[in-house]
Amino acid sequence: MRLNSILTFLAPQRGTAFWILAAASVLWFGYAADSLISARRSNDNIRLLVERHDVPIDVKRAHPQEILARIDESVRRDHIDDAQSILSIAGDRLPPSVRAAALYNIANTRTRMAAEAVRKGQIDSATAMINLAKSEYRLALKLDPESWDARHNLDVAMRVVRDFPQADNPDLSSPDAPKKLWTDLPGIPKGLP
Amino acid sequence: MRSWLAIVFLLLSVGGSSAAIDAVNVYEPRKFGHFLGDTLERRVEVITSGNTELFTAALPRPGALTYWLDLVSIDLSEREENGRKIYDITLKYQIFYSALEAKQLDIPSFPLRFKNPNSVAPNGEAPSEPSDASQGGNYSATVPALRLVISPLRDIVLDDLMPEKTGDISDVMRPDAVPQEINVVPRERLLLASASALAGAGLLLLWHYAIWPFARRPKRPFTQADRQIRSLQSGGAGEAPYRDSLLILHRAFDQSAGRRIFAADVPEFVAQHQRFSTLLPRLKSFFESSQLYFFSDDRRAAEDRFPISDLARLAADLAREERSAA
Numbered sequence: 001m002r003l004n005s006i007l008t009f010l011a012p013q014r015g016t017a018f019w020i021l022a023a024a025s026v027l028w029f030g031y032a033a034d035s036l037i038s039a040r041r042s043n044d045n046i047r048l049l050v051e052r053h054d055v056p057i058d059v060k061r062a063h064p065q066e067i068l069a070r071i072d073e074s075v076r077r078d079h080i081d082d083a084q085s086i087l088s089i090a091g092d093r094l095p096p097s098v099r100a101a102a103l104y105n106i107a108n109t110r111t112r113m114a115a116e117a118v119r120k121g122q123i124d125s126a127t128a129m130i131n132l133a134k135s136e137y138r139l140a141l142k143l144d145p146e147s148w149d150a151r152h153n154l155d156v157a158m159r160v161v162r163d164f165p166q167a168d169n170p171d172l173s174s175p176d177a178p179k180k181l182w183t184d185l186p187g188i189p190k191g192l193p
Numbered sequence: 194m195r196s197w198l199a200i201v202f203l204l205l206s207v208g209g210s211s212a213a214i215d216a217v218n219v220y221e222p223r224k225f226g227h228f229l230g231d232t233l234e235r236r237v238e239v240i241t242s243g244n245t246e247l248f249t250a251a252l253p254r255p256g257a258l259t260y261w262l263d264l265v266s267i268d269l270s271e272r273e274e275n276g277r278k279i280y281d282i283t284l285k286y287q288i289f290y291s292a293l294e295a296k297q298l299d300i301p302s303f304p305l306r307f308k309n310p311n312s313v314a315p316n317g318e319a320p321s322e323p324s325d326a327s328q329g330g331n332y333s334a335t336v337p338a339l340r341l342v343i344s345p346l347r348d349i350v351l352d353d354l355m356p357e358k359t360g361d362i363s364d365v366m367r368p369d370a371v372p373q374e375i376n377v378v379p380r381e382r383l384l385l386a387s388a389s390a391l392a393g394a395g396l397l398l399l400w401h402y403a404i405w406p407f408a409r410r411p412k413r414p415f416t417q418a419d420r421q422i423r424s425l426q427s428g429g430a431g432e433a434p435y436r437d438s439l440l441i442l443h444r445a446f447d448q449s450a451g452r453r454i455f456a457a458d459v460p461e462f463v464a465q466h467q468r469f470s471t472l473l474p475r476l477k478s479f480f481e482s483s484q485l486y487f488f489s490d491d492r493r494a495a496e497d498r499f500p501i502s503d504l505a506r507l508a509a510d511l512a513r514e515e516r517s518a519a
Contacts, residue, residue: 012517018401022394029387036380043374050372069372101370108369115362138289141230142265145287149367151230155346156366158291 042066049073059089064098071102075109100144104153107136111157118160127161134158214307215240215277217334225342229291232265237282237336239305247280248306261290262300292345302338401516418445419512422505435501439483442508449515456480468514475507 137154482499
């Protein structure tokens, strides 16, 4: 009875309501189809990139994982600059974990290159590369503090070249200063040798 | 899990003024078992009374504090309780120290500065300018240093990377992150749901207009009549389109009422179907002209009085009213 009265009340608007419903479902369907198709295309690209095909992607529209795959492939081809520019273009659009993963991969490559340079005896370029790698690991860890792989590899990178953290400002209270194991004995002259 | 430590600094207030720093409580995290990359949170609670205010601009800023420690964020919130002002400072640090062995390190202490609008320094200095010199240091407190034990992450082999080493650094390092393929299952489900919604909406529209699967929909005689009359008109080949149209519309009336409807029944029909009341004059003239057409020889006059175009329009209006009502 009550339902009937509601139906009667709504009757004159029914045609309009049905058209609105139809338009809304057309929009929804279009959106769903588009998202599925673009996801499929992204997956194809990711698969190709992982298999080391040099596939170009549209950085502005690509899915974060697609961008990560593209960065990985650039890094594998020793185009670290390309990888970095992709990362900076994609920038804030990427979720922190994906950005951290991209930075981690870039830093890994730099660390490997630095180790190679150390082996060849090019300590200066190794130091420069390691410093870049360390700052990238740090950034990755800030974005994703739970990444144990990044922690481990930062630890590795810190041992590739010798690190003088405060060479320009020696600070005796720094933890790397030698431990004071002996008390200062009285009577020993301090001053010029 | 988190041990807390409250350090209370009872500080003197400047001569006679009621304003004071009542307490600085520091809630510390655990002091051991930290690794490279760990984040830790310290909460500092500063309680002041009177007009004493924390000088927030003097708090440390996020960034690298030392080469092994970053201040990730510092949050400050302020609340009032029993006339006392309580500042909650949450400091989040991240450790970047690569330890060879368990190692003690200090998070440096930092001062808290306060301003007291009531106690303007004698030399007329602005009250917002905290000055240790003019106020004898009474308006500052310190958050003490925190000594942490930082543990090594892995077993470090010293000749890991000697130039003549045989192993590769890749053997030591953790592997690269691998991009994950996007999971398409939820998107497929969404597509399925939207497709069924689209089909449902389409069916509703078809039902509303009584098209194909619902063409035989009962209680829609006028819609069907309208459709037939229109096809008759566009066809234009019928023997006597006017006569056929009249008949079709009559049958529709009959079907709608469930019995034969003659001119005399029109008021009763309209009374039963209120939705057609606006069309009453035209219905009357339709029935009159049809009477004229079928029961007298003056067919020409009937067609002049109610031409076929009017007939078609009446059928369309009836169909529309029927749709909007039923």
